[in-house]
Amino acid sequence: MKGRTQTISHTTTIVSYICLVLFTLVTILPVAWMLYSSFKPMGEIMLHPLRLPASPTWDNYRKAFAYGNLVVSFLNSVLYSAISTAATVLLALAAGFALTKFGFSSSKVYFGLFTLGLLITVNSVITPLFIMETTVGLYNTRLGVLLPYIAFGLPMSVLLATSYVRSVPDALIEAAVIDGATYIQIFWKIILIVSTPVLATMAILSFLGNWNEFLMVFTLTSGEDMRSLPVAINSFAGRLNEDYGLQFAALVVGTIPMFVLYLVAHESVIKGFGEGALKE
Template sequence: MKQTSGAAILTSKVVKYLFMLFFVLIAVGPIVWAFISSFKTYAEINSSALSWPSSFNLENYKAAFKFAPIAKYFLNSVIIVGCSVLVTVALVAMCSYIISRFEFKCKTLIILLISASLMLPAQAISQPLFAIFQKLGIFDTKLGLIIVYSAMGIPMSFFVMTSYYKTISTALEESAYIDGATFLQTFIHIILPLAKPGLVTIALLQFINTWNEFYFALMLTSGDTARTVPIALNYYMGTFANNYSALFAAVVMTVLPTILVFIVLQRQVMESLTAGAVKG
């Protein structure tokens, strides 16, 4: 019986690790393949998609900057995404705290309206947004995309932070009030530091979603003034039609920021998810 039990445990472990390895390969494989291909020449890519490059150099990356204004699109993305993350985190941090801590009229209605916005497809509001932005003079501007991306990120971030605030004991706030702290002092000096993992989580989600966003970035821009990196890859696909190695280099440079940001912030994200799980 012991031998049978040991064999069953070993088999389950092998199956588990094979299952995990399968999904790791699906997730990481395309990124690794694109990274390796970014060092290949055009002839090497056409000859074999899975072969190693003859040499590792940065010629393809130089070509990517030469044939397309990737640097300008990167700067646009950094400005637009950075501002949208700051706006979303600032608004959600305050709004979610009020919703999670206080009872007031229309609270349920506000939550329902935010929930309904999650079910609203982007295509349903694209035409009204296009018309409004043209009337306001913010079509094809960074400000227009910042407004749209901030509004898109608020609903999901709101529910993440509302759940996280509920994991923080109200006894801490009551103690602060007894010691003479005001509402703002309690929120800024006690609640926000404790909510740091949750804030980092919504900032990371907002960063990834807006950095990779394509639909509104295409619809609400017409030139290079506010075009972001995803649009640049699509727009210059024709430019790279005979230079796939430069295209792979551009793809790697586009994907790399989201990977690096997640690696840096993964500890805070795990803390946020763990806190929510323990509370539940």
């Protein structure tokens, strides 16, 4: 019986590894194809779409940066993602601190309102959001992009922050209060320090979400100097532009920062979830 159990366990392990290898291949091969295709001229892509480039060229990247204004769009994406991520993380952590440690009776109601925000999609509110920003004069402004980014990033971040800060010992907060510290001082000198794992998790998830966001920037801006990288990349696709080499080059430019960020910070994300980001 024991031998049979070990055989089943061994078989399960092999099948699991095979599934993981297949999933890895399905994930990596399209990215690899996109990468080496970005160094191929249009004619070679059409004639031999799967073949490695015969004579690799940087022309696609030069043309993509020249025609697509990718430098400005890239800097806009960095600006939108960095500012909205910093604001979202700090506001979410402050909200989590207040909801769990202030002890007011309506904290569960406010927490429920934050979590309800997870049910609201960008598609469902993009039209009233466009009308509202046009009315108040925020259309085609960077502030008009940043505010919705922060608003849509708060629900998930508040959920993570609240669950994590709840695990911080109350005795630590009470000792600081006895020593004369204000809640603002406690937030900056205690909560912000002990919440480093969940801060990293919130920051990475928020940054990646903002970096990949397309619909809001596409709808709420009209000038090339305001658009983000995903919107700029979209301009390479269409009936009037069918140069796949340029499209692949633009996609690589937009994808590389996400890969770098994940390779650098994936352990922080795992650590943030593992150390109580989703604990109750």
